[in-house]
Amino acid sequence: MSAIKDLLRGRKDQTFRPKKKFEDGSGHSSLHKYAKASLKAGLDFSELVKLPPGEDKNDWMAVHVVDFFNRVNLIYGVISEYCTVTSCPKMSGGAKFEYFWADETNKKPVALPAPEYMNNLMDWIESKINNVKEFPTTTNVPFPKHFPALCKKILTRLNRVFIHVYIHHFEPIVSLGSEAHVNQCYKHFVYFVTEFQLVDYKEFEPLAKVTDQLCPRRIAMLKDNK
Numbered sequence: 001m002s003a004i005k006d007l008l009r010g011r012k013d014q015t016f017r018p019k020k021k022f023e024d025g026s027g028h029s030s031l032h033k034y035a036k037a038s039l040k041a042g043l044d045f046s047e048l049v050k051l052p053p054g055e056d057k058n059d060w061m062a063v064h065v066v067d068f069f070n071r072v073n074l075i076y077g078v079i080s081e082y083c084t085v086t087s088c089p090k091m092s093g094g095a096k097f098e099y100f101w102a103d104e105t106n107k108k109p110v111a112l113p114a115p116e117y118m119n120n121l122m123d124w125i126e127s128k129i130n131n132v133k134e135f136p137t138t139t140n141v142p143f144p145k146h147f148p149a150l151c152k153k154i155l156t157r158l159n160r161v162f163i164h165v166y167i168h169h170f171e172p173i174v175s176l177g178s179e180a181h182v183n184q185c186y187k188h189f190v191y192f193v194t195e196f197q198l199v200d201y202k203e204f205e206p207l208a209k210v211t212d213q214l215c216p217r218r219i220a221m222l223k224d225n226k
């Protein structure tokens with residue numbers, strides 16, 4: 001057990017919310033185990049993210065979206081005490097980028113301090129993945145037509161959490177010894193979203209250098225496909 005895992009395990013209480021789990025016996029559950037086992041085997045990320053032969057793409061997206069949500073939630077939980085209204089009065093990605101919040105009830109985008117934005121973001125994603133009409137937990141319920149678009153939106157928003165954490169809160173990540181863990185999670189995320197074209201090229205602009213270093217040539221794939 002690595003130090004980082006011990007650390008994260010000890011800090012479980014700092015995550016915002018309980019982890020979403022798929023019911024055992026559902027198709028999603030076995031796919032989830034498959035994804036986890038492959039990760040442990042230390043496979044190359046470019047192979048790891050590919051849709052396994054004969055599997056349903058929506059299922060593959062669903063297990064990854066839920067898994068990335070849980071992992072990003074855990075990462076933000078580790079640094080959330082450093083992300084305050086005072087330290088981060090804006091939800092920014094460096095000096096050049098600011099993100100505004102909007103959802104189904106607040107359609108006009110508003111500027112929010114980062115912790116409030118994060119709270120809305122995690123609540124919003126949680127409401128989606130806990131809604132069985134949008135994220136079916138058994139294989140007898142079909143995925144909605146807008147499922148790929150919904151996954152894109154969720155992943156685009158999770159990407160903003162990575163951006164904010166990398167640019168504004170990387171020091172505590174390093175001093176807590178979580179750097180390798182965060183890098184590995186971000187790498188897996190980037191390989192997955194680039195494999196299926198789920199986040200736009202322009203969304204990577206604030207972190208382009210880091211992303212290119214960790215995942216050479218991956219974001220270029222989004223540009224080539226534009």
Ligand SMILES: [Zn+2]
Binds near residue numbers: 087088115
């Ligand atoms: Zn912050």
